[in-house]
Every structure is written in C-alpha cells, then in structure tokens.
Amino acid sequence: MPILPDGTIEVEHVWKKFRADKTVPKFYDQVRRFGSSITSGSRHDYRWVLKDVTLEVPPGGTLALIGINGSGKTTLLKIISQVTYQSAGRCSVQGRIGALLSVTSGIHPELTGKENIYLYGAVMGMGRQTIKTKFDEIVEFAGLSDAVNRQVKFYSMGMMMRLGFSIAAFLEPDILLVDEVLSVGDANFQQKCLKRIGEIVRAGTTLLYVSHDLASVEASCEKAVWLADAVVQASGPTRDVVGKYRAAVEQNAALTTSTEGVVQVLKCEIEASDGGQVRSECDLDVRLTLNSPEPNEANFFIGVSQGSAFPMFIVRYSGSFPAGDFEVTCRLHHLPLAKGRYSLWPAMSGHAGGKGKPLLPWRPVMSFDVMGPDSYSLPEGVMVMSPVYVGADWEVN
Amino acid sequence: MPAVTATQTSFGDTLVENDASTIPDEPPDELVYHHRARLVDSLRSLWAHREIIYTLAERDFRAQYKQASLGVLWAVIGPVAYLILFVVVFSHVTTFEVGNLPYPLYAFVGILCWSFFASTLGNGGQALLSNKALLAKTQFPRECFPLETMLVNALNTLMSWVPLILLFIIFGRMPALQTLWVPLFILIELVFAAGVALAVSSVIIQMRDLMQILPLITSLGLFATPVIWPYSRIPTNFHISGGHHVAAVKLPGRLPGHFHVIAAHWVGGVTINLQMVYGFFNPLGPVIQGARATMLLGHSPNWDLTGIAALGAVLYLMFGYRIFKRLEVNFADIA
Numbered sequence A: 001m002p003i004l005p006d007g008t009i010e011v012e013h014v015w016k017k018f019r020a021d022k023t024v025p026k027f028y029d030q031v032r033r034f035g036s037s038i039t040s041g042s043r044h045d046y047r048w049v050l051k052d053v054t055l056e057v058p059p060g061g062t063l064a065l066i067g068i069n070g071s072g073k074t075t076l077l078k079i080i081s082q083v084t085y086q087s088a089g090r091c092s093v094q095g096r097i098g099a100l101l102s103v104t105s106g107i108h109p110e111l112t113g114k115e116n117i118y119l120y121g122a123v124m125g126m127g128r129q130t131i132k133t134k135f136d137e138i139v140e141f142a143g144l145s146d147a148v149n150r151q152v153k154f155y156s157m158g159m160m161m162r163l164g165f166s167i168a169a170f171l172e173p174d175i176l177l178v179d180e181v182l183s184v185g186d187a188n189f190q191q192k193c194l195k196r197i198g199e200i201v202r203a204g205t206t207l208l209y210v211s212h213d214l215a216s217v218e219a220s221c222e223k224a225v226w227l228a229d230a231v232v233q234a235s236g237p238t239r240d241v242v243g244k245y246r247a248a249v250e251q252n253a254a255l256t257t258s259t260e261g262v263v264q265v266l267k268c269e270i271e272a273s274d275g276g277q278v279r280s281e282c283d284l285d286v287r288l289t290l291n292s293p294e295p296n297e298a299n300f301f302i303g304v305s306q307g308s309a310f311p312m313f314i315v316r317y318s319g320s321f322p323a324g325d326f327e328v329t330c331r332l333h334h335l336p337l338a339k340g341r342y343s344l345w346p347a348m349s350g351h352a353g354g355k356g357k358p359l360l361p362w363r364p365v366m367s368f369d370v371m372g373p374d375s376y377s378l379p380e381g382v383m384v385m386s387p388v389y390v391g392a393d394w395e396v397n
Numbered sequence B: 001m002p003a004v005t006a007t008q009t010s011f012g013d014t015l016v017e018n019d020a021s022t023i024p025d026e027p028p029d030e031l032v033y034h035h036r037a038r039l040v041d042s043l044r045s046l047w048a049h050r051e052i053i054y055t056l057a058e059r060d061f062r063a064q065y066k067q068a069s070l071g072v073l074w075a076v077i078g079p080v081a082y083l084i085l086f087v088v089v090f091s092h093v094t095t096f097e098v099g100n101l102p103y104p105l106y107a108f109v110g111i112l113c114w115s116f117f118a119s120t121l122g123n124g125g126q127a128l129l130s131n132k133a134l135l136a137k138t139q140f141p142r143e144c145f146p147l148e149t150m151l152v153n154a155l156n157t158l159m160s161w162v163p164l165i166l167l168f169i170i171f172g173r174m175p176a177l178q179t180l181w182v183p184l185f186i187l188i189e190l191v192f193a194a195g196v197a198l199a200v201s202s203v204i205i206q207m208r209d210l211m212q213i214l215p216l217i218t219s220l221g222l223f224a225t226p227v228i229w230p231y232s233r234i235p236t237n238f239h240i241s242g243g244h245h246v247a248a249v250k251l252p253g254r255l256p257g258h259f260h261v262i263a264a265h266w267v268g269g270v271t272i273n274l275q276m277v278y279g280f281f282n283p284l285g286p287v288i289q290g291a292r293a294t295m296l297l298g299h300s301p302n303w304d305l306t307g308i309a310a311l312g313a314v315l316y317l318m319f320g321y322r323i324f325k326r327l328e329v330n331f332a333d334i335a
Helices: A027-039 A073-080 A113-123 A128-142 A145-149 A157-169 A187-202 A214-220 A238-252 B039-048 B050-066 B071-093 B103-125 B144-159 B161-170 B177-204 B209-224 B246-254 B274-281 B284-297 B303-334
Strands: A009-019 A046-057 A062-066 A088-093 A097-100 A175-179 A206-210 A223-228 A231-237 A264-272 A284-292 A296-306 A311-321 A324-332 A340-350 A366-370 B238-241 B269-272
Touching: A009 A073, A009 B303, A046 A062, A046 A073, A046 A223, A046 A231, A062 A073, A062 A214, A062 A238, A073 A088, A073 A175, A073 A206, A097 A157, A113 A128, A113 A145, A113 A157, A113 B050, A128 A157, A157 A187, A175 A187, A187 A206, A187 A214, A206 A214, A214 A238, A223 A238, A231 A238, A238 A340, A264 A340, A264 A366, A284 A340, A296 A324, A311 A324, A311 A340, B039 B050, B050 B144, B071 B103, B071 B144, B071 B161, B103 B144, B103 B161, B103 B177, B103 B209, B103 B284, B144 B161, B144 B177, B177 B209, B177 B284, B177 B303, B269 B274, B274 B284, B274 B303, B284 B303
Parallel strands: A062 A206, A062 A223, A097 A175, A175 A206
Antiparallel strands: A009 A046, A009 A088, A223 A231, A264 A284, A284 A324, A296 A311, A296 A340, A340 A366, B238 B269
16 A cells, blocks of 8 residues: 555545444443444444545645534544544544544643643643743633633633634644634634634645534635535535535525515515526526515515525615515626525514514525636635625736 | 445545435445554554653642642542551451561551552543543543553552651661562552553443442452451462362363462362462452562562462453453444
C-alpha cells in the first residue's frame, strides 16, 4: 500500500452499527453481551448508523459533513479520529489529528484554567514544551486574562467553551476535525473561531467540518457530503450539496399553506417578467391569491430567504385589502440573487401591531430556483459565501 | 466485490448523487472489521503517549486535594486509621505469632501493600467510567486511564511511607539491609495490580453491576490477604486424603505451577504446599510476606514464594491486557 501524504483522509465503504436495545439491558443480557464481545461474534439487535460511506480528502482539502441530527455525522468523525472503530470497511488517516469533537469534554472543573490548558493540550497530543511557548497566545485568544488562574468550575459556559476551543485552535494538527463546537459562544467569538479555522486551513491543514450552520459550512468548505439515514445522499462542491440538502429539508418542512392566520394563501406563483427563466438580475413577478374574511388596513411583506433561515431581503406594501378572495402582485426589480434555490415568505400584519391573531404569519410558502452565474468566492483557500448577486461594470486602466 | 463499487468519490468536482437503494442491508463479509491489536504496536503507542499518563495523573492528584484543606495529608490518614483500628482490635482479641516484632510495624507494612492494591482496584477499575467524557471524544491508548489512576495511587501510597518511617523511629528499629529487596516486591505488586485494573476496568464498563461488587471485594480481600495475620498461617503441607486410584494424584497437575506441589503420599493422598498455591493466585500474599521478612526481620527473600508470585502477577497482567485490548473496540460506544 502506498504511503499517503500527511493530512489525507480515506474512508472506504465504512459501516458502523450500534446496538439497539429495546430497554435498559438486564444483568443477564449484559453477561450474554459480554460473552459475545469476548468471542467477538455479536448476534444481538443492532442498527446501522453508517452504511457504505466512502469519501476521501486530500491534504489541505476542506470537507463539510451535513445532515439532520442522527444522520451519522459525528459517528463518522469519531471513526476518522479513531475514537471508535468501524464495524466494516477501511478508514485510513495519515498525520496528526486534532479533533474538536466537544471542546469542553477534556476540561476538568476542579483545576484552574492554566492547569487545564496543560492537561487538555497533552491529551490532544501537544507536548508540554509546545504548550509553554503557546500559552500566552492561547490565553489571549480565549480572552481569559486573569481568570486563567481560577478554577474552571467558576467559569461561565462561554469561558469554558472559549478555553476549550483556544487550546485546540493552537494544536497545529495535520487534520482538524470540527464538530458543531461553534454553536455555543457569542457571535463575536464564533467569528473569531471561523477566522482561526480559516488560518489553520490556509496553513495547509485538512479540515473536516460538521455543522448545522449552512452559512459557515459554505464559508469554510470547498466540498461537502450530505448524510441521511446512515447513507451518503450526495457529495460534491459545497454549494451544490448544500442546495440539495436544503431542497430536501424544505420538502420535509412541507411548504404548508398555513391555517394559523386570519388570511389564507390560496395560490402563489412567480414568473420572470419577460416570461423566460428566473435569472439573476431579471425582474420577478410574484402573484399571490389570498382570502380574507374581512377587509383590512395592513402591511404586506414579501421576503426571500436562502434555505429556511431568515430572509435576505424583504419588501413591504402598506394599504387596504378587501374581504373575500383578492390578488396581490409585486414586481421585484433586478433580482439580486445568485444561482441557487430560494424560499418566498409572504406575511401580513395589521397597522395596530401584534395584538390578536396575526393576519398572515411569517412563513415560507414556496421555493424557486434562480438560474444565472455562480457567486464568486475569494481567491483564497477559504470561500466566503456571497448569496447576493450584484451586477457590475468594470474598467481597468 | 459484489454490489458495492466505488461510485461515490466525494472529492470530485461535480455533484454525485447516491442511490441509497443500491446499498445492501449488510456489509459484505470481506469488509467486516476485525480489531487486532498487536502487542508490540500497542506498547509502542503506549510509550509514545506516556506524557498523557503523567498529565492525567497530575490532573487527578491535583483535583483530589484541591478542595480538601488537609490536602495531601488525607493519603496518610487512611492507612493510619486502619493501623489504629487493627492495633486496638487485634492486640486484645488474638495474638498472631509475629515473633518479637512490634505489631503496629508488622501490620502497617501489610496495610501499605494492601491499600495500594485496594485503591488501584477501586479507582483503576472505574478509570474508564470516570473518564467517559475523554474516552468518547479523544484518541489515545485507552490503557492510559487505568495506568494513570495507578500512578496516582502510587503517589498517595508514597505519602504513607512517612508514618512507616515514624513507626520505625518510635519502636527504635532500623530497616534491615535486606530492605534493598523491597523494590522487587513493589514491582510484583505493580504488575499484579496493573493486570487486575486493566481487566476490571474493561469489564466494568460493559457490566456496571460489577461496580457494586468492588467495595465488597475490597473489604473481603483485606481479610483474605495476610495483612493482619502472618503468611505463615497458611499451611505448607495441606493434606488431601486421596482415594485408592492413581487418578487422585492428577489433582495437583491441574493447578498451575504444579511443579511446586509436593506430593508426599503418592498412594494414599496428596499434600499440597498451600502457600505456593495461594501465592500464585494472590501474589499480594508473598509480596507482603516478603516485605516483612526482608525489611523487618532481615531475612533473604523466599525465592520459591517470590517466584510463584511473580509468575502469577505476570500471568494476571498478560490476561488483563489481553481482555482490555479485546474489549477496547466498544469502549467509546458504550461509555
């Protein structure tokens, strides 16, 4: 077998099963299971959490794992980091792994921050001498200053998290595995972390990134793998995979015509005003048919979002709306959207504000695709998501 | 290979959609992963990660005394409390033939050996469980956990040498020159304790009920081991009355280390040197006996007993390490 360069991850047809006990195992079950784990033949109930997963990342590559909770992302990371073992298949990893599986797991509450830096650093494979030279940087990055000599159990959750991340951020591994660790911590620190991850990646480290925050996934990874039901659903360039994933999640979220509000959406149509494809920078006509039991003085909103997160832009119309069926049309000029899939959110609220039932609650009613040029990425290793498309005329003298 | 082909290489530049229906229900047999831990590789990896053992031990040692204002003194208080208890109880109830030795000194040597083993069994046995968080998230040899607790216990036991020295002074005695043999006994005990800690910790993580039994074993073991009574209480010629058949003579052959068994009456029955048998199964016995004989009495070690204890201890370690390596595949999943 050829020796792979440091920073390579190769996962070939990896399967992983977990036991599927119906209840807490009784003593007898434990004895039986123990017996079979000694003889290494297991015939108990199990379920597959990973099935035939194959992926490879070259040195310096960046790969994101996306998928809903329980789709096997963390298990795959654990197999790659050799914390647990696959049930079948082959997994070979070259180089030193820095696994950020849970930043606070290695931190001991009774010890001081300083002691924890040495402890956690050693556990992550950093020599005492290396830690010493980086100690100030770590403390600085975590923003702990004086607190570093305090027992960690008196830290706030955020401080603990920052401490954990900072230690790992200065590991300088060949491969960095990041699992949903940025979900805690304030926006400021998240930004700092993403920036630090970017620096690490630019220095040539392979990155494997797991997150539900699709924006940060798109921002930090070139390639992505979408896992669902233990199986790889799609893989390829991040934008495409994330698009597929979004489409599937949206399907599940079933763009329901809500019955919550007073006003009902009966129909929703969109069309490019020139009758062609919906493209970046075209004018888009949105036509909504609604029904209201009574006439309203209200604000009408239309928002567009990427995925089911918050909208990228919103337009508003204030006026009076009749009772019964009525139609609202809106032309969006110069659609500033790059190629991709978007959701349309209508909403209606009375001028009086939020008392009583909302006229039309804020929720996506349909999704649509926009054709056109891809958005651009920064000419560096780490891409920055840029969902808005702005046409520009250039001149270089 | 049937059905499974490398259709999905994730690092392609184009989107590849995977058809889940082509994936079989079970992996093909040739792909099934068999965990093989080669001894040489395991030991090399353990050596490479030795710093983690030190660091974890330092963590536990610091954490242990961080909040106790008496600090490290607690490591001394335990054994001394046992000593007082034994002196009070046993000096009035029974007398053991300890020669002209002061009983406290005699008992304390046993207590030291025992308390190290007992705490290794207790803490080391639970080492994997109590380090769950690290076990499930970080990757380094899992042996580090039980070995690390052993190191902490060793440090604690080292503290208890202070009262031992005090006892020597109080009774106006000097340790004999033969005390130089004591490191050998310590080594045997370390090997034995490591084997037991490895085996127990890896089994306990699967069968938590054992955790409840541990304290029971520790308290029974205190009396089953020559801590408060002399090893010489175990008979050297234990007579088993045999039948008329030669088959009865086979009995010693089933015991490991049977070459030490002295069969005196080949026709009528067998006489077994129970000290040897006991020493094989519980190497702590000869260890305590040896420590007393050399340190307090100035005798040379009893090489038969020491040998059988060393053999037993090494077998315990081999067995414990094997079990540990066998079971480590599941540690992170069931922790």
